C-alpha cells in the first residue's frame with residue numbers, strides 16, 4: 001500500500017485520511033488486511049503510535065475493524081458508499097452557472113494580502129476608535145436584552161422605529177416602523193427585491209457608470225440588464241426606455257462612482273417616468289450622510305407620491321461594513337412580499353446587533369458620530385484635493401468631490417495603454433491606485449482612477465499624493 005501524506009494536521013490524521021481515500025475509492029477491498037502497525041510505521045518513517053491512532057480512528061468510523069490476534073481489516077463499504085473523492089461537484093443550477101461567468105470581486109479587507117501602505121482603495125471605512133468603544137458598550141447591553149428566540153423577519157421593532165424617525169429628521173422621508181424592513185446591507189436588499197420583482201429575462205436598467213456588485217447580483221439572477229448614461233445632472237432620464245422596466249437602479253444623491261448629485265429637475269422627471277411606465281426604482285442612498293453641504297438634497301423617496309421607489313439605506317458607510325445591516329423603506333404594495341422573502345432567506349437579521357444599533361441611534365450617539373466623521377472626512381477630502389491640485393493639477397482633472405468617501409481623478413495626458421504600468425509603478429512605491437473604467441459599461445474616453453480617501457489620515461494622504469506626483473514625473 002503506497003500512501004501519500006498531505007502534511008495537513010497531525011500525523012495520525014494524515015495517515016487515516018490517506019487510508020480512508022484508498023478505501024472509499026475501492027483500491028483496498030472490503031475484508032482485506034491492513035499492514036501491521038509496525039510495517040506501516042517503518043514504511044512511512046513515523047512512530048507506531050501514530051499508525052495505531054490512525055487505525056483507531058478508522059475503526060471508530062467503521063471503515064476498519066480490529067480483531068484481537070488477526071490485525072485490522074477493511075470494513076464492508078457498500079457500493080453506494082464507494083465514491084470517488086476526486087470527482088468534482090458541478091453546480092447544476094442556471095444561477096450558479098451565471099454567477100460563475102462573472103469576474104470575481106472581493107471586498108474582504110482582511111484577505112487582501114500585501115496591501116500597499118498608502119492604499120487609495122474605495123470601500124475602506126473611516127475608523128474611529130471612539131466609535132468602537134461606544135459600540136462595544138451598546139452590544140454588551142444588547143446581549144442582555146435581545147433574548148434567545150428567533151428574530152422578527154421585518155426587523156427588531158425599536159430599531160425600525162429609530163430608523164423611521166431618523167429618516168424623517170435627516171432625509172425628509174415620511175414612513176413608520178412597519179414600512180422598514182431590516183436587511184443584511186444593500187446587497188441583501190437587492191437580492192430580496194429581485195426575488196419579489198424579477199423573473200429571469202426581465203428588463204432592468206442600471207446607471208452607467210455603476211456599482212459592480214449590484215450589477216453582478218442582477219446578472220446572476222438572470223435579469224436582462226441595459227444601462228443608461230449619466231451626465232453632469234445625473235441619470236439622463238430622456239434616454240430611459242419608454243416601455244415598462246421592471247426595475248431601475250439609481251444613486252441619485254451621490255452617483256456612484258462619478259460623484260454627481262442628480263438635479264431636482266431630473267428627479268422629478270424620473271418619478272414621472274416611473275409612474276407613467278409602471279416601473280420600480282431602487283434608490284441606493286449609500287453615503288449621503290457625508291455631504292459637505294449643511295443638508296444633502298432630499299431623497300427621491302421623499303418626492304415619490306406614486307409609491308414607486310424602494311429606498312435602500314446601509315450602515316456600511318455611516319458605521320462600518322462588517323456590521324452587514326441596512327434597510328428597505330418598502331412601498332406599501334410590496335411590503336408583505338418583501339417580508340416573506342426575508343423570512344425565507346435568513347429568517348431575520350441577528351437581534352443583538354439590531355438591538356445595539358437601535359439603542360445607538362435612539363441615544364443620539366449615531367448622529368453625534370456622523371457629525372464627527374463628516375468633519376474628519378471633510379478634512380481628509382480637502383487635504384487630498386488640495387495636494388492633488390498643487391502637485392498634479394496640470395496632469396489630472398478631479399471629478400465632483402463634495403460628498404462621500406471617494407472621487408474620480410481623470411488623467412489629462414496618460415494614454416490607456418500606459419495605465420497598467422503606471423499603477424504598477426505606484427505600487428512599487430507603496431501607493432495603491434485603482435482604475436475607474438471597470439465601473440463603466442461604455443469605456444470612458446480617457447483613463448481615470450477611483451480614489452477612496454476615508455482609510456488614510458491627512459498626513460498619509462499628503463504622502464500618497466507626493467508619491468502619485470513622483471509617478472507622473474517619470475511618465
Ligand SMILES: Cc1ncc(COP(=O)(O)O)c(C=O)c1O
Nearest residue numbers: 185186187211256284286314316
Ligand atoms: C454604490 C454603493 N451602494 C451600496 C454600497 C454598500 O453596500 P452594502 O450595504 O451591501 O455594504 C456601496 C459600498 O461600497 C456602494 O458603493
